[in-house]
Amino acid sequence: MDAMDISDILREFDAENAPSNSKDYEDLLKWWVNERAAPEILQYQDDLVERIMNRVRRQIEHIEDQTGNLDPRANFQLIIIQTELERVKFLIRSYLRTRIAKIDKHALHILSTPTLRHLLSPSEQTYLKTHQALLNELYLSSFLKNFPENLRRLDDSAGGISMVEEPDLDSAVFLRVVRDVDIEIAWEGGETVPMRAGDVYVIRYSAVKEAVKKGEVELI
Amino acid sequence: MGSKYYDIDAILTDAQKIPCTFEVDVPGLGYLDGNDNADMKAGTKLELPIWLAEILAVSEQLGTETFISTNLPHALSAPVMNALKANPLSVNLRDLATHYYALGERMVNLVEDAEDELVDTLSKTFTQRTIEIADHAVNPKGALGEGSEFLMGLEESERQIFRAAHDTAKAMKGWRTEKK
Amino acid sequence: MYGELGNKLVIHAKRTQALSQLPPYQTDIVRAVTREVRDLNQDINEITNSYEGDFNPSADPARACALLVHHLCVRRNKRCLLAYHRVRSEKIEQMCWNGMDIMEQVQAARVGEGEEESGGSSHALSPEEDEYARQYGDMLAAYKGQWTDIDLTGSLEPPKDLFIDVRVLKDAGEIQTEYGAITLSKNSQFFVRQGDVERLIKQGFLQKLN
Amino acid sequence: MALPHQHLTPQEVAFICESELITIVPRQRLGSLNLISIDTRPLVPPQRADVPLWLAVFLRKQKRCNVVPPDWLTVDNLERLVKEESDSPAFSKMPWRWMEVAEILLDTCAEDLISPSEIALHIRSLRELRQAKIRASLPGEINSSYINMNNLGLMEVCEVRPWVGKVVDGLRKIEGEAGSAAVRKRRKEGDDDDEDEDMEEDY
Numbered sequence: 001m002d003a004m005d006i007s008d009i010l011r012e013f014d015a016e017n018a019p020s021n022s023k024d025y026e027d028l029l030k031w032w033v034n035e036r037a038a039p040e041i042l043q044y045q046d047d048l049v050e051r052i053m054n055r056v057r058r059q060i061e062h063i064e065d066q067t068g069n070l071d072p073r074a075n076f077q078l079i080i081i082q083t084e085l086e087r088v089k090f091l092i093r094s095y096l097r098t099r100i101a102k103i104d105k106h107a108l109h110i111l112s113t114p115t116l117r118h119l120l121s122p123s124e125q126t127y128l129k130t131h132q133a134l135l136n137e138l139y140l141s142s143f144l145k146n147f148p149e150n151l152r153r154l155d156d157s158a159g160g161i162s163m164v165e166e167p168d169l170d171s172a173v174f175l176r177v178v179r180d181v182d183i184e185i186a187w188e189g190g191e192t193v194p195m196r197a198g199d200v201y202v203i204r205y206s207a208v209k210e211a212v213k214k215g216e217v218e219l220i
Numbered sequence: 221m222g223s224k225y226y227d228i229d230a231i232l233t234d235a236q237k238i239p240c241t242f243e244v245d246v247p248g249l250g251y252l253d254g255n256d257n258a259d260m261k262a263g264t265k266l267e268l269p270i271w272l273a274e275i276l277a278v279s280e281q282l283g284t285e286t287f288i289s290t291n292l293p294h295a296l297s298a299p300v301m302n303a304l305k306a307n308p309l310s311v312n313l314r315d316l317a318t319h320y321y322a323l324g325e326r327m328v329n330l331v332e333d334a335e336d337e338l339v340d341t342l343s344k345t346f347t348q349r350t351i352e353i354a355d356h357a358v359n360p361k362g363a364l365g366e367g368s369e370f371l372m373g374l375e376e377s378e379r380q381i382f383r384a385a386h387d388t389a390k391a392m393k394g395w396r397t398e399k400k
Numbered sequence: 401m402y403g404e405l406g407n408k409l410v411i412h413a414k415r416t417q418a419l420s421q422l423p424p425y426q427t428d429i430v431r432a433v434t435r436e437v438r439d440l441n442q443d444i445n446e447i448t449n450s451y452e453g454d455f456n457p458s459a460d461p462a463r464a465c466a467l468l469v470h471h472l473c474v475r476r477n478k479r480c481l482l483a484y485h486r487v488r489s490e491k492i493e494q495m496c497w498n499g500m501d502i503m504e505q506v507q508a509a510r511v512g513e514g515e516e517e518s519g520g521s522s523h524a525l526s527p528e529e530d531e532y533a534r535q536y537g538d539m540l541a542a543y544k545g546q547w548t549d550i551d552l553t554g555s556l557e558p559p560k561d562l563f564i565d566v567r568v569l570k571d572a573g574e575i576q577t578e579y580g581a582i583t584l585s586k587n588s589q590f591f592v593r594q595g596d597v598e599r600l601i602k603q604g605f606l607q608k609l610n
Numbered sequence: 611m612a613l614p615h616q617h618l619t620p621q622e623v624a625f626i627c628e629s630e631l632i633t634i635v636p637r638q639r640l641g642s643l644n645l646i647s648i649d650t651r652p653l654v655p656p657q658r659a660d661v662p663l664w665l666a667v668f669l670r671k672q673k674r675c676n677v678v679p680p681d682w683l684t685v686d687n688l689e690r691l692v693k694e695e696s697d698s699p700a701f702s703k704m705p706w707r708w709m710e711v712a713e714i715l716l717d718t719c720a721e722d723l724i725s726p727s728e729i730a731l732h733i734r735s736l737r738e739l740r741q742a743k744i745r746a747s748l749p750g751e752i753n754s755s756y757i758n759m760n761n762l763g764l765m766e767v768c769e770v771r772p773w774v775g776k777v778v779d780g781l782r783k784i785e786g787e788a789g790s791a792a793v794r795k796r797r798k799e800g801d802d803d804d805e806d807e808d809m810e811e812d813y
Contacts, residue, residue, distance in 0.1 A: 025647035395620035558625035
């Protein structure tokens with residue numbers, strides 16, 4: 001069967017129109033690693049995740065239509081599609097759970113800072129509020145209900161230390177430079193580090209926070 | 221700097237005790253020194269946990285006098301500093317204080333004119349010991365091998381650095397040998 | 401000295417972080433620390449109420465110091481209690497995320513750990529923690545429900561060898577796969593989804609080839 | 611709690627590199643595929659094609675293709691790199707993902723490499739030479755401000771990251787708010803022994 005069969009030709013025809021799916025996948029990889037490495041919660045990549053999830057759903061439907069088709073050739077292609085599908089599902093799963101872990105760690109800080117709350121997806125905001133309510137209920141029922149009224153707050157900072165845990169934005173992060181950028185270091189009395197594409201640095205996150213969001217550097 | 225209200229190591233750090241001297245008589249506070257219904261006499265020397273001492277040491281009463289004054293604990297005393305300057309690897313930090321460097325950080329804010337020397341010695345000590353730790357973690361010389369005494373003396377943050385280096389080396393080796 | 405009991409609780413929390421199973425809940429220590437807070441708060445009220453007019457700290461520094469010490473002890477105990485409960489709730493959440501059924505997880509804890517010092521009931525979780533585990537589990541199910549295609553509590557390791565080559569060592573009859581039924585007759589070879597045959601490999605019917 | 615690993619594991623670093631393209635020589639026809647991360651073109655033996663590494667490895671395991679190794683992964687190129695590595699203290703220029711790609715190809719398509727055992731040997735000596743260099747040079751670089759790690763591969767960075775990150779953070783906390791500038795300034799002055807009095811106000 002030397003001539004390509006019709007379905008191949010048709011499929012090749014529409015292969016041109018979607019070069020963006022490789023870019024979407026690369027972007028998701030980038031934002032997954034950025035989220036893993038950054039000490040604070042970053043902007044939820046709503047459109048990106050939605051586009052990829054649409055393709056995930058389309059693949060699942062395609063697999064379901066094809067199953068029971070015992071032609072080994074189609075069967076083998078399905079196996080490749082499923083293999084890739086598992087990879088993409090892992091990526092989305094790890095991305096979402098990385099965010100949930102950060103939301104749990106700095107819940108009150110995010111709740112009390114509108115600019116941070118807007119970085120969360122609607123379902124993440126629901127998770128955050130519900131989880132905080134459950135924790136408050138656990139503390140109250142376990143011991144806090146026996147405390148005097150004025151000692152039951154979970155967000156005050158009397159006694160020398162704030163109860164609201166914030167991320168340490170000065171934590172060291174590892175990054176690779178994407179586009180040349182000069183990074184201003186506040187703690188060195190205003191020294192500037194000329195970062196060139198391809199360079200690798202360990203530096204405080206606070207110094208490169210904006211550069212990460214602009215994509216000038218990528219965390220690793 | 222992120223606040224660490226729920227951080228277990230931060231809480232345990234604050235439980236560590238430091239030498240204090242009461243500057244004022246306080247009725248009914250004898251229990252801090254073990255005698256329950258007595259009063260606390262000015263001039264009494266005792267050890268108080270950091271979570272208490274650090275606030276009393278900065279709370280003024282009349283004029284500029286504070287309720288207590290604090291001094292460096294033995295763990296940060298001159299003889300220990302000299303030993304660290306001489307050979308940082310030989311000192312068992314865990315026996316001195318389980319959260320040794322964190323204790324140092326807290327004391328830098330509490331005791332005037334000690335901080336320059338304290339910070340210098342502690343940062344040099346920390347750098348040199350962590351390099352040794354990383355070496356041990358990457359090529360372990362066996363439990364009873366040379367250096368095991370050093371490893372037994374690691375304080376808490378050093379232990380976590382050892383575990384981080386050790387676990388990563390193990391994960392790398394596992395990945396290299398596993399079927400790809 | 402006030403705050404000693406609180407420290408004991410935090411040491412339990414430190415140990416709990418290193419354990420895989422949840423140790424028993426320290427009911428007695430939690431109650432003792434809470435009582436200590438109530439007693440301290442009574443002392444605070446007695447000191448402040450003993451003043452006819454309003455209490456002026458600078459007028460009576462000694463009394464101010466005593467008040468301050470009591471306040472700090474209360475705050476310290478509160479922090480120890482909160483940290484202890486937070487470490488345990490994180491363990492409970494981990495179990496929910498790992499898809500472990502809390503109850504069966506807890507039975508294992510009782511058998512594995514045996515009873516540490518007294519104060520722990522035979523059941524590792526406190527009643528309030530049981531309730532928390534149930535509610536967190538429900539909330540997690542709701543959150544997962546929005547990502548059915550992904551299975552959020554699935555593995556966090558990159559997938560490997562989704563499909564594998566196997567040889568049949570002993571006749572294993574017929575198994576259902578997405579591509580229809582396969583008859584596993586001795587010495588035949590198949591390229592199948594690992595998940596479909598994991599059990600048969602463990603039981604020695606099939607052998608994984610690479 | 612929802613995620614066990616704080617840093618990328620070696621498996622995750624390898625997973626990332628598996629989306630890089632690599633050239634294969636198909637041995638069996640395969641229609642084009644609309645995948646999520648890429649739309650592949652039809653594979654028609656013996657025309658070469660570029661596919662993601664994960665797909666190349668998958669097809670190789672099914673003996674449906676041979677993999678064309680990247681041009682840097684040859685015996686003579688590696689020999690040159692090993693020599694360069696042992697002759698100079700500096701790190702030689704290696705591809706960003708050299709270690710992951712080499713390990714994956716050596717493990718899954720060794721037969722497609724020319725004298726794979728020699729390649730494996732050179733890769734191992736490169737790894738060990740550079741590992742020794744990292745252990746020798748990194749300690750001197752440690753400070754709480756910033757560290758440049760150019761010419762290290764991604765996997766090599768990930769190998770030292772967990773403890774380097776903790777050391778840099780630990781040092782910053784010990785040095786306190788005045789920061790490493792003050793410490794470094796004093797250290798310089800300490801060398802010429804006239805302790806600078808006006809450092810006091812910084813605290």
